Amino acid sequence: MSLNPDPNPVDTLDHPHIQEYFAFGISVDCVVFGYDGIDVKVLLIERGTDPFKGYQAIPGDLVHPTEDAVTATERVLKDLTGLTNVYLEQLQTFAGVDRHPLGRVATIAYFSLLKIGDYNPKPSSWATDAQWTPIQDLGEMAFDHKEIFDAALERLQMRVRQKPIGFELLPAEFTLADLQHLYETLLNTQFDKANFRKKILAMDLLLAMDKTQKAVRHRPARLYQFDAARYEALSKRGFHFEL
Amino acid sequence: MSLNPDPNPVDTLDHPHIQEYFAFGISVDCVVFGYDGIDVKVLLIERGTDPFKGYQAIPGDLVHPTEDAVTATERVLKDLTGLTNVYLEQLQTFAGVDRHPLGRVATIAYFSLLKIGDYNPKPSSWATDAQWTPIQDLGEMAFDHKEIFDAALERLQMRVRQKPIGFELLPAEFTLADLQHLYETLLNTQFDKANFRKKILAMDLLLAMDKTQKAVRHRPARLYQFDAARYEALSKRGFHFEL
DNA sequence: ACAAAAGTGTTACACGTACACCCATGA
């Protein structure tokens, strides 16, 4: 930030009404995505109090006075899901004047991806109101949360094409068909099976396990893991993931 | 934003220390890019007061209590450059605890692109300290502004490949060689002349003028304009610009 | 006539797409 050095020297705090400039609240909101093998889902809270009582809301909280924004988001995620090491990316900040009826609050929106099976909310906290909601059938959302969600989904669809973050939504071991179905669901497209496999395997990012599916009534598929270390190494040599 | 409905019902403003949560300052900073035909440049302020007196800083200001963040950024740009209709994109928010020595200030960073020839700063304002600086030779920067600049440049390099925003940096009429040189400078690469032309022209986004360069000591090149309306139309039909 | 940069055509090759086919398992 750079404050006007001359006509409005607010950076030396001798502006006449300087205290009026330090009356903002800052919140973080986090759009949490998951995938259960069928649908892409978001974790939403049903609001229990007015304003917007009964509406769906993106989980979030006010940032504490001496707390980092990322720290605040991780705190919200921990309380909500019990998880600490999840993919987290800053999305966009919404700073409209009238976005919150109770005061001037700017919100820094994040989105995160997690393996839905790891989700294990704290009992008896506000997080118990959280619901995994398929992204096709969202209800009415509080505040400007629909706008935030739309931005998050668009960003996810873009990001998933250029970074190998789809794996964050899958269990540690998965089949290529799982992966393909995830991408098809996320991007609303269809891929040719053979070509999808060739493309993914050619990237050399997957570790083939010596295991296969069990108890399926067809030929069992091989299981794979995402090789994060390999991706790091390839990235340094100029490799770029692309769907 | 969604405030804890249960243990910390801050959204009803009955949290014990609620006023401590509304003590943030919010600023906007705008990384302004230009191109003079040779170098890509940024518009930077030399700070006249401590802290960081004499350091280079990204122009910005505190957001007024009843002002939108975008409005604040447009105000800064207007004061700085005299321009009102410039390309503007939100970049990222920097909300670290100790980023400003004089208080808790979160900054929403933007970047903008403008035709350097249109730049016409207000005389006798803080903007007269602004300098176009080639991006290769930046000095030491105030606060966390180097970090902000790096993020802006990275975003610009990414964005310019997937949206036709390079034209924002060129005069209304330009040659294909101008365009190619801009991209080469911006992305630190070289393109094959023939292939670059074919690719750009095949997109059908340029309007060929019936004019050519004057007073060059070689064959004069044809001038083109970017056809924004055509781009809109093509976008709706699923067209995606790609370098 | 020459230098310098505009502007074009040709070819080789890599890559994506489409599609046909075989394989392994449970019922």
Next chain:
DNA sequence: TCATGGGTGTACGTGTAACACTTTTGT
């Protein structure tokens, strides 16, 4: 042995990269 999805090979067309060539101006 049949249904079901796993898994693979090939052939074709499109797009990209490399490069040689022609054109038009000023000096």
